[in-house]
Amino acid sequence: MDILLAINKPANVTSHDVTQKIKRKLRVKVGHMGTLDPQAEGLLILLTGRKTKFLPYLQASPKVYEGRLLLGTKTDTGDIWGEVLEQHPVDSLTESSIQNVFQSFIGLQKQRVPMVSAKKVAGKKLYEYHRQKIDVFVQYHDIEIVELNYLGYDKERQEIAFEAKVSTGTYIRTLCEDIGERLGTVATMSHLVRTGIGPYHLKQAGRLEEVLENIQPYILDEKIALKQYKMVTLEDITPVYHGKPLTLNEEASPILIVHKDEIVAVYKKGEDQLYYNERGLW
Incomplete structure (x- = not known):
């Protein structure tokens, strides 16, 4: 079967696990249009069979995320599932000050690659260095923040909700840390859902158990993403x-x-x- 398939990945499941279950069901080669961290949820698009050959022409599709960041806490992984390194009090923030900081991120820029990532340095993935507690030079790469929308601020929980439309390869956990820094504190990602990849939306995806039971409703048309x-x-x-x-x-x-x-x-x-x-x- 040669298809593009939209899956709503749950939290605490790896993208690899989802890919393997689909591979076992269809008994064909399976690739994806961008992995999701185990704790992240949302749209995971798989390509099967000969459709995997389309991957180089689909990889540049922008991605849309909804997330939350926790102010006043810094971890070694850039999210709340890591080891806490620092905790700081948070000064009083206004919606306008948060929105001004958000607007300052719009555009092309260099972004720091987090140590807990799959980017390779000298043949090893950065997270392997992190696990072995080996220091390496900080890596940066080119990204674009297309949109960064403020969705709300929970003062009691010290959490800011946001929506981000970004170029492929953008690390949302790094964005959360950088937002915290510009707000005069530290921050870490506390929740993440991918809602879109290029022209495709999470509403088109099915839960893994639904897809395994009946694939047909969750098949996507690749031509829509190749209109350029x-x-x-x-x-x-x-x-x-x-x-x-x-x-x-x-x-x-x-x-x-x-x-x-x-x-x-x-x-x-x-x-x-x-x-x-x-x-x-x-």
Whole structure:
């Protein structure tokens, strides 16, 4: 079965566990459009069979999260499930001061990669260094905060609720810590739900047990997430299957070759103006 599948991952289950259960049911290769931490909930999109070949062209989809951050506490993992390192009193905050801080994060920026992450340094994942208590140089990477919306402040619990639309690769736990710093204290992530990936929404997803019982209602159309690419329909795709270059009256590159309403290949324009097969998707 070659599909995109929307699953509402529960807390305290790893993305790997979900992927393996779907893999065992369908008995095909399974990939995903971005993992979720075990304690996080929400939209997990899986690709199965030949649809896994679409992954490089879907990875850049922005992601939307709803979360909460706890003020006055700093942990070694950047969330409330880690070891508490510091605790500080929190000064009185106003909604306008919080919103001003939120607005200061909008745009392109460098973000610190948390030590508890899967990013590799010298062949090892950062969380492996963390477990072994080995210090490494702080890593930074480029991200974009597209939107950061204030949803409320619980003064008694010292928690701020927010919604964030961010580029792929953005660490929400780091964002929570950075928000706390700009508010003059420390902070840690206390709750996280992914509500969107590109054009897809959590409302389209089913709980794992629902998906395992009946997959059909939770299948997604990949074309919706590939609208940024020009799609060219061909009646005869024999040259495509043979990996031959194509002469097309097009300007865009790369383009998607479509046959009988199915995307079958990605072609890229060469310096000689011919289109060359970059990836077969059959």
